[in-house]
Amino acid sequence: MRGGRHVAAVSGASFDLVAGECLALVGESGCGKSVLASALLGLLPGNAQTAGTATIDGIDLLTAGERTLARTVRGRRVGLVPQSPAAHLTPVRTVRAQLEETLRELTTTPRAALRAAAVAAAERAAFPPALLDHYPHELSGGQAQRAATALALIGDAPLLLADEPTTGLDRDLVDRTVDELRRHADDGRALLMITHDLAAAERIADRVAVMYAGRIVELSRADRFFGDPGPRHPYARGLLAALPERDFTPIPGMPPELGALPDGCAFAARCDRADDTCGAVPRFEDGVACHHSEETVRA
Numbered sequence: 001m002r003g004g005r006h007v008a009a010v011s012g013a014s015f016d017l018v019a020g021e022c023l024a025l026v027g028e029s030g031c032g033k034s035v036l037a038s039a040l041l042g043l044l045p046g047n048a049q050t051a052g053t054a055t056i057d058g059i060d061l062l063t064a065g066e067r068t069l070a071r072t073v074r075g076r077r078v079g080l081v082p083q084s085p086a087a088h089l090t091p092v093r094t095v096r097a098q099l100e101e102t103l104r105e106l107t108t109t110p111r112a113a114l115r116a117a118a119v120a121a122a123e124r125a126a127f128p129p130a131l132l133d134h135y136p137h138e139l140s141g142g143q144a145q146r147a148a149t150a151l152a153l154i155g156d157a158p159l160l161l162a163d164e165p166t167t168g169l170d171r172d173l174v175d176r177t178v179d180e181l182r183r184h185a186d187d188g189r190a191l192l193m194i195t196h197d198l199a200a201a202e203r204i205a206d207r208v209a210v211m212y213a214g215r216i217v218e219l220s221r222a223d224r225f226f227g228d229p230g231p232r233h234p235y236a237r238g239l240l241a242a243l244p245e246r247d248f249t250p251i252p253g254m255p256p257e258l259g260a261l262p263d264g265c266a267f268a269a270r271c272d273r274a275d276d277t278c279g280a281v282p283r284f285e286d287g288v289a290c291h292h293s294e295e296t297v298r299a
């Protein structure tokens with residue numbers, strides 16, 4: 001940033017994803033979810049610095065050159081449902097033109113079959129066929145979202161990053177979209193789904209990663225996270241307790257500025273379990289980064 005300032009947008013994220021699996025990445029606005037997704041696609045701003053590794057098919061996504069990323073990664077190995085479809089769709093071309101172009105680039109669909117394939121691709125994401133000849137600015141937010149999802153599904157990439165793919169959709173459309181994304185995983189591909197919608201996460205995910213202030217602080221099996229014994233990190237417990245259908249009790253306070261993270265545990269200031277030990281950053285161990293996490297239930 002200007003003045004030599006740094007923002008630690010993502011400072012600790014370690015996870016794997018296997019074919020056929022869906023990992024839901026959740027956490028408060030601004031915690032670093034989209035930056036993580038952008039890093040995996042080589043789409044960070046030019047002044048961003050990365051460290052570590054992120055491997056798919058032997059390619060390190062964090063160090064791969066632009067040519068490799070453009071020719072073999074984006075759309076082909078790693079698909080993206082962008083968080084802001086309005087900013088990603090080409091404004092001067094209709095949805096149909098963009099679907100057909102993507103089909104031409106990423107599939108072997110014969111020319112004569114492109115039109116029908118574009119309609120089928122739209123239907124897969126519940127995009128209304130009647131709107132295919134609309135330009136992006138002629139779509140509602142939820143319609144643009146579905147157009148972006150349709151485009152992202154075309155390449156059948158082994159890893160799909162879906163960044164808030166259900167924003168602006170009504171519940172039945174949320175469920176349809178989530179089920180379509182789940183099918184993508186069930187076909188033997190991996191899905192990283194970023195979402196604020198914990199109900200959608202519960203519906204789709206095999207595992208849940210919880211991010212707070214740029215770090216993954218918990219990584220759990222979804223059935224244990226949403227069911228018994230529940231989350232283990234106090235922040236994750238707070239996220240669930242905030243749901244209207246649970247306690248409807250928000251977590252007090254606000255997340256810290258990522259440009260000025262406190263020493264020690266970033267959640268301590270909001271945590272009712274915090275004590276002196278929280279002055280040291282908790283290591284991520286056994287699926288959780290907390291000095292006072294809930295015990296794992298032993299078999």
Ligand SMILES: Nc1ncnc2c1ncn2[C@@H]1O[C@H](COP(=O)(O)OP(=O)(O)OP(=O)(O)O)[C@@H](O)[C@H]1O
Pocket residue numbers: 001007009027028029030031032033034035036045083258
């Ligand atoms: N280009 C940028 N320059 C500087 N800081 C940035 C930039 N992009 C993102 N950030 C900062 O990085 C942090 C993480 O942003 P990110 O978009 O990943 O959040 P998010 O978890 O996806 O939030 P949301 O749920 O609102 O989409 C934010 O604090 C943001 O201010």
Ligand code: NI
Pocket residue numbers: 033034035083163
């Ligand atoms: Ni985001």
